Amino acid sequence: MVLSGKRILLIISGGIAAYKSLDLIRRLRERGASVRPVMTSGAQEFITPLAVGALAADHVFTDLFSRQDEQDIGHIRLVRDCDLILIAPATADLLAKMANGLADDLASTVLLATDRPVLAAPAMNPRMWVHPATKRNFERLKSDGIRFIGPMSGEMAEGGEAGKGRMAEPLEIVAAAEVLLSDAPRPLTGRKAIVTSGPTHEPIDPVRYIANRSSGRQGHAIAAALAALGADVTLVSGPVSIPDPIGVNVIHVERADEMRDAVLAALPADIAVMVAAVADWRVASASDQKLKKHPGESIPTLALTENTDILKTIGHHTMRPKLVIGFAAETQDVEGNARAKLDRKGADMIVANDVSPSTGIMGGTRNSVKLISRNGAEQWPDLAKDEVAKRLAALIADRFRQG
Numbered sequence: 001m002v003l004s005g006k007r008i009l010l011i012i013s014g015g016i017a018a019y020k021s022l023d024l025i026r027r028l029r030e031r032g033a034s035v036r037p038v039m040t041s042g043a044q045e046f047i048t049p050l051a052v053g054a055l056a057a058d059h060v061f062t063d064l065f066s067r068q069d070e071q072d073i074g075h076i077r078l079v080r081d082c083d084l085i086l087i088a089p090a091t092a093d094l095l096a097k098m099a100n101g102l103a104d105d106l107a108s109t110v111l112l113a114t115d116r117p118v119l120a121a122p123a124m125n126p127r128m129w130v131h132p133a134t135k136r137n138f139e140r141l142k143s144d145g146i147r148f149i150g151p152m153s154g155e156m157a158e159g160g161e162a163g164k165g166r167m168a169e170p171l172e173i174v175a176a177a178e179v180l181l182s183d184a185p186r187p188l189t190g191r192k193a194i195v196t197s198g199p200t201h202e203p204i205d206p207v208r209y210i211a212n213r214s215s216g217r218q219g220h221a222i223a224a225a226l227a228a229l230g231a232d233v234t235l236v237s238g239p240v241s242i243p244d245p246i247g248v249n250v251i252h253v254e255r256a257d258e259m260r261d262a263v264l265a266a267l268p269a270d271i272a273v274m275v276a277a278v279a280d281w282r283v284a285s286a287s288d289q290k291l292k293k294h295p296g297e298s299i300p301t302l303a304l305t306e307n308t309d310i311l312k313t314i315g316h317h318t319m320r321p322k323l324v325i326g327f328a329a330e331t332q333d334v335e336g337n338a339r340a341k342l343d344r345k346g347a348d349m350i351v352a353n354d355v356s357p358s359t360g361i362m363g364g365t366r367n368s369v370k371l372i373s374r375n376g377a378e379q380w381p382d383l384a385k386d387e388v389a390k391r392l393a394a395l396i397a398d399r400f401r402q403g
Contacts, residue, residue, distance in 0.1 A: 002178040004032030009082040014042015016157045017089040017123035017167035024170040025055040064106040079114045089123035099137035126163025149176040186230030187397040192269040193231040195223040196276035198238035200256045205287040216240035219275035221389035234266040256307040272321040274311040315346020328352040338372045
């Protein structure tokens with residue numbers, strides 16, 4: 001019960017996602033946390049202080065100039081009497097105030113006066129999220145130490161609107177708060193890690209592509225495990241149907257060349273774990289129109305060209321991370337093929353697994369891996385992919401602990 005006894009100052013700002021904050025309060029209190037709410041005037045247009053206060057079992061703070069609340073400089077007391085400030089939803093307006101040091105209401109004044117950790121769950125229209133001003137504010141706040149969960153992709157409240165901008169679900173926010181407030185050792189604090197995950201989709205035409213059965217579960221789990229140990233993790237993910245891991249900066253890509261560019265842009269780093277099942281080949285010249293079949297005509301021939309080997313590129317880069325780990329998905333001579341990759345790709349370790357259809361590993365929830373290094377090989381038992389990730393993260397932390 002990481003949150004048991006923890007004091008959460010919950011700032012609710014004005015967006016339709018404010019309705020999720022009611023469930024968030026309940027989830028936090030279920031786990032033993034006390035919740036003290038602050039509501040902006042905009043938030044009160046969507047949900048009422050009465051409902052928020054009833055669920056929080058506490059006074060709801062709304063006014064910077066309240067005679068009752070401010071007689072003992074209440075906004076400073078709010079800041080001091082908490083372990084974490086949680087903003088859900090965090091609107092574009094409130095993020096802009098935070099990034100520029102504005103303090104014209106109770107919420108923004110509290111945020112300017114705090115020395116406590118701050119976790120924000122953004123929620124806004126997708127066009128607002130990708131606006132250059134919001135992107136600048138987001139990057140500035142990250143550099144100031146603000147932690148983020150989301151936003152997520154999906155349908156918006158407005159009809160016909162979809163994209164990245166949905167507030168994370170309450171349980172996802174709770175999980176992020178638990179990571180932030182955990183007393184568990186964080187031996188990778190100060191270390192930067194790059195992880196790749198999932199497949200890549202190499203277009204044939206606008207509706208067809210070359211891909212593989214990778215689900216992204218193993219790479220996402222490794223990114224989350226490294227973040228839980230304190231690492232600053234950038235996850236470059238191909239197209240997957242699983243949610244982004246908590247506490248991780250996620251970059252979504254489609255093609256191998258996009259993944260390569262995103263990985264290189266994330267350098268320098270201390271750790272690189274290349275888990276993604278990157279397509280070895282792409283169509284040399286993808287059609288910009290759907291390829292059609294016509295009676296009597298021959299089947300079209302696809303001319304393939306080789307994609308850049310991302311692991312090899314990183315393994316031999318001038319800004320090579322101190323520790324480079326690759327994955328080898330094989331169907332025969334697993335150890336032999338993995339060992340051959342070790343030197344050729346400039347890796348310190350290869351995590352090899354047998355992905356023959358009978359194993360169910362590719363796309364499944366479990367994995368059986370063998371760690372190949374220049375010092376030998378170590379076979380791990382069949383484990384859940386989350387457990388493989390935790391063991392690998394612990395091994396990485398031990399490597400850095402030993403120097």
